[in-house]
Amino acid sequence: MDKLISRRNFFKGAGAVAVSASLVSRVGAASLPEAVVANGPATQPPPMPQTGRPFSPVVTLNGWSLPWRMNNNVKEFHLVAEPVVREMAPGMKANLWGYNGQSPGPTIEVVEGDRVRIFVTNKLPEHTSVHWHGQRLPNGMDGVTGLTQPGIPAGKTFVYEFEAKRPGTFMYHPHADEMVQMAMGMMGFWITHPKNPNFMKVDRDFVFLLGSYDITPGSYTPRVNTMLDFNLFTFNSRVFPGIDTMNVRQGDRVRIRVGNLTMTNHPIHLHGHEFTVTGTDGGWTNPASRWPEVTADIAVGQMRAIEFDATDLGDWAFHCHKSHHTMNAMGHNLPTLIGVDHKGVAEKINKLVPDYMVMGERGMADMESMEMPLPDNTLPMMTGKGPFGGVGMGGMFTIVKVRKEQKPGDYSDHGWYRHPAGTVAYEWTGALPAASRNSSAGGQSMPLASKTKPVEVTVRKPLGHAGH
Numbered sequence: 349m350d351k352l353i354s355r356r357n358f359f360k361g362a363g364a365v366a367v368s369a370s371l372v373s374r375v376g377a378a379s380l381p382e383a384v385v386a387n388g389p390a391t392q393p394p395p396m397p398q399t400g401r402p403f404s405p406v407v408t409l410n411g412w413s414l415p416w417r418m419n420n421n422v423k424e425f426h427l428v429a430e431p432v433v434r435e436m437a438p439g440m441k442a443n444l445w446g447y448n449g450q451s452p453g454p455t456i457e458v459v460e461g462d463r464v465r466i467f468v469t470n471k472l473p474e475h476t477s478v479h480w481h482g483q484r485l486p487n488g489m490d491g492v493t494g495l496t497q498p499g500i501p502a503g504k505t506f507v508y509e510f511e512a513k514r515p516g517t518f519m520y521h522p523h524a525d526e527m528v529q530m531a532m533g534m535m536g537f538w539i540t541h542p543k544n545p546n547f548m549k550v551d552r553d554f555v556f557l558l559g560s561y562d563i564t565p566g567s568y569t570p571r572v573n574t575m576l577d578f579n580l581f582t583f584n585s586r587v588f589p590g591i592d593t594m595n596v597r598q599g600d601r602v603r604i605r606v607g608n609l610t611m612t613n614h615p616i617h618l619h620g621h622e623f624t625v626t627g628t629d630g631g632w633t634n635p636a637s638r639w640p641e642v643t644a645d646i647a648v649g650q651m652r653a654i655e656f657d658a659t660d661l662g663d664w665a666f667h668c669h670k671s672h673h674t675m676n677a678m679g680h681n682l683p684t685l686i687g688v689d690h691k692g693v694a695e696k697i698n699k700l701v702p703d704y705m706v707m708g709e710r711g712m713a714d715m716e717s718m719e720m721p722l723p724d725n726t727l728p729m730m731t732g733k734g735p736f737g738g739v740g741m742g743g744m745f746t747i748v749k750v751r752k753e754q755k756p757g758d759y760s761d762h763g764w765y766r767h768p769a770g771t772v773a774y775e776w777t778g779a780l781p782a783a784s785r786n787s788s789a790g791g792q793s794m795p796l797a798s799k800t801k802p803v804e805v806t807v808r809k810p811l812g813h814a815g816h
């Protein structure tokens with residue numbers, strides 16, 4: 349963990365600088381808590397709390413939790429809003445805005461009843477603020493620029509201070525030039541653990557935020573005026589196959605908390621297990637209100653905590669069910685060519701453009717293995733090599749790996765599942781009888797008002813061959 353986190357402003361350890369609460373906001377930089385930054389997108393192991401009340405830390409997918417210092421019983425954190433470079437998957441980096449070196453920012457973990465003070469330093473070229481989504485706090489700490497505070501000017505540090513009253517799952521993000529700042533990746537998670545460490549206790553507790561970006565293939569910076577037509581869909585600003593797997597032990601009680609700060613809903617789907625929604629950003633759900641699901645739709649501005657018992661061994665896909673959200677940028681502008689025979693056209697164009705390639709006439713699956721020259725800093729539309737070949741996915745996709753031998757506290761990936769003999773789908777090699785087909789005409793609920801002539805469609809193929 350230490351290797352990936354560097355100390356930007358060296359601070360001589362908790363307690364070395366004892367300042368009263370009233371002094372902190374006045375004396376400025378000399379007494380700020382250290383601004384710890386993460387240099388890479390690796391999932392950090394959960395940090396056990398060294399000071400303050402005990403809790404079971406969460407694991408931030410391709411992320412980390414922000415260290416704090418105790419100052420006269422106040423938990424002090426230092427967030428730095430700044431431009432960052434985020435690797436979205438090996439082979440592609442993006443110029444984003446985030447906190448403490450990464451987008452999303454680090455997860456903040458506190459305990460119900462904690463007094464919390466967050467220093468926010470603005471290293472962006474414009475003003476910002478931090479809104480603490482879902483929290484009960486004094487109105488003036490709510491972080492809405494113009495409404496509850498002036499924006500934090502570029503180069504300045506503001507202090508937020510409140511008691512973490514309600515246990516649960518929250519998010520943080522700017523309420524200042526939101527469209528730009530959130531399109532650039534400014535967001536983070538906040539966990540307020542319950543005072544009673546046994547309340548809703550689970551064996552593994554993963555958290556991540558859904559994100560969406562519009563980055564033109566070959567470029568590095570998101571287009572910030574995009575409203576709906578994003579082309580990269582992310583878990584914690586990473587796309588498959590750059591998203592770490594969630595590795596759990598068979599029998600574990602697993603919680604996954606997913607927050608949505610994109611502009612659209614995401615139906616998040618787990619294979620092989622049923623789950624229940626045990627929490628929202630409004631709090632824990634009443635057990636009597638829960639029903640089983642395999643997909644939870646997470647609307648814009650919502651968080652859903654799902655829980656399940658990892659009973660079944662295997663490599664279980666976990667992904668957004670909107671299929672264009674499991675696809676990277678290259679796929680978003682292709683025409684439909686299924687059923688179009690353009691052999692002749694391709695040959696003709698090849699004489700003029702040697703590398704010309706026709707895509708999609710048998711569906712898009714060929715894209716997985718296509719050796720297509722891509723612009724620099726661009727990921728293939730769908731990729732990922734599994735034990736049986738190309739996975740054909742991108743974007744919001746990862747895997748829950750359930751293993752017998754995964755030790756408690758071990759979050760590392762031990763490779764692909766080894767299927768017991770006779771448990772993998774296999775090819776039928778016998779005779780294929782003709783499929784029985786229903787040849788009756790379709791009915792209708794009401795008779796037509798007037799008889800219309802059936803329409804005949806003529807498809808004109810390239811080279812002038814007409815067909816029906």
Ligand SMILES: [Cu+2]
Pocket residue numbers: 581613614615668669670673744
């Ligand atoms: Cu989605």
